[in-house]
Amino acid sequence: KSHPRMQGAVTREALANEQHAKLSKIHGQRSFSEQAYRDLDCQPSYEGTSLSNVLYVVGQSELVTIAPRWMVENAANKDQLQVLEFPFDNGSISGYLSWHESSEKDKGHIWLRDQLMMICGEVVALK
Structure with a gap:
């Protein structure tokens, strides 16, 4: 600070x-x-x-x-620490999800993917 x-x-x-x-x-x-x-x-x-x-x-x-x-x-x-505003126009960062096909039907994995997509979807919708 x-x-x-x-x-x-x-x-x-x-x-x-x-x-x-x-x-x-x-x-x-x-x-x-x-x-x-x-x-x-x-x-x-x-x-x-x-x-x-x-x-x-x-x-x-x-x-x-x-x-x-x-x-x-x-x-x-x-x-x-101190937080300062990012001085560049594009302050967003892309993220990607990937997984092995063996996890495609795993119930826990499906739940986690759904949660992440719901949260990320809310963030995208706010912009």
């Missing part, structure tokens, strides 16, 4: 000039972090394997990161 250069609002240029903590690529899998940073050209000063780890490091340093607001607001160290 006491970052020396980032207070109140942030511009694209200011964000690009900061040192970033980012999620590392795990086994070549794409993460939300790649989408969040797609319009921002910066090299990470720190790479963590989980977003909670990245948020911890950010709270202990002058590094910055791009993270979902809900995760920051529920982080164990939320008192050490």
Whole structure:
């Protein structure tokens, strides 16, 4: 919360000039972090394997990161973090569900898919 250069609002240029903590690529899998940073050209000063780890490091340093607001607001160290508005026009991130065909008729799996689609459908409908 006491970052020396980032207070109140942030511009694209200011964000690009900061040192970033980012999620590392795990086994070549794409993460939300790649989408969040797609319009921002910066090299990470720190790479963590989980977003909670990245948020911890950010709270202990002058590094910055791009993270979902809900995760920051529920982080164990939320008192050490500040949330600023994302300075890019497209602040949304796409997500996809995929599963093995053997799970297609599993009742628990069907329930989970239905819940996710219901929640995501509500979010999409609000926009």
